[in-house]
Amino acid sequence: AQSVTQPDIHITVSEGASLELRCNYSYGATPYLFWYVQSPGQGLQLLLKYFSGDTLVQGIKGFEAEFKRSQSSFNLRKPSVHWSDAAEYFCAVVLTGRNNAGNMLTFGGGTRLMVKP
Amino acid sequence: EAGVAQSPRYKIIEKRQSVAFWCNPISGHATLYWYQQILGQGPKLLIQFQNNGVVDDSQLPKDRFSAERLKGVDSTLKIQPAKLEDSAVYLCASSLDRGQSAFFGQGTRLTVV
Numbered sequence: 001a002q003s004v005t006q007p008d009i010h011i012t013v014s015e016g017a018s019l020e021l022r023c024n025y026s027y028g029a030t031p032y033l034f035w036y037v038q039s040p041g042q043g044l045q046l047l048l049k050y051f052s053g054d055t056l057v058q059g060i061k062g063f064e065a066e067f068k069r070s071q072s073s074f075n076l077r078k079p080s081v082h083w084s085d086a087a088e089y090f091c092a093v094v095l096t097g098r099n100n101a102g103n104m105l106t107f108g109g110g111t112r113l114m115v116k117p
Numbered sequence: 118e119a120g121v122a123q124s125p126r127y128k129i130i131e132k133r134q135s136v137a138f139w140c141n142p143i144s145g146h147a148t149l150y151w152y153q154q155i156l157g158q159g160p161k162l163l164i165q166f167q168n169n170g171v172v173d174d175s176q177l178p179k180d181r182f183s184a185e186r187l188k189g190v191d192s193t194l195k196i197q198p199a200k201l202e203d204s205a206v207y208l209c210a211s212s213l214d215r216g217q218s219a220f221f222g223q224g225t226r227l228t229v230v
Contacts, residue, residue, distance in 0.1 A: 044210075
């Protein structure tokens, strides 16, 4: 079964500092990869996605993520964090391939980002 | 473009009562998902529809949960009877097709007392 791991439950950074949120997945097939953000009381908003091609993808709000097949990782980065970035971030994966007709979107447990002034 | 609409936003019921949630996906989206998000956890897929057919419902507690998408558009999720552990946010999402980017509604927060 596919699984998605976000090793950091909480992360605190200072405003203006850089950010990296980790995401690892565990299966050998070619994945589709996503990052979502959830602000308090809100639904999930798609930040960026990777399907194929360039392994460094740009998203909204100044976020980017890099797919590294050798490390089974898809870490989210931002060069300079703003106070409004405080939220919960979820990595998600879709297993593709002929034997995976469902193409289910599976989420990690999330990382809560807090931003210090 | 209108997003995914869900109602109600909030619901409080007593245990053993029944409850229903409604979802209207983005127009033209063939795939519809229902997720359960317990406080402090990531969303867990309950059921996935492709048009009006069920693609996966392996994590749906079928003794008490049911869902339907009769005309391949709107969907309802029902819990009967509810248990305390069903307290969660129920998220509906839709995508153009399987494996494509999913767009989420704001969710229904259910509290079972």
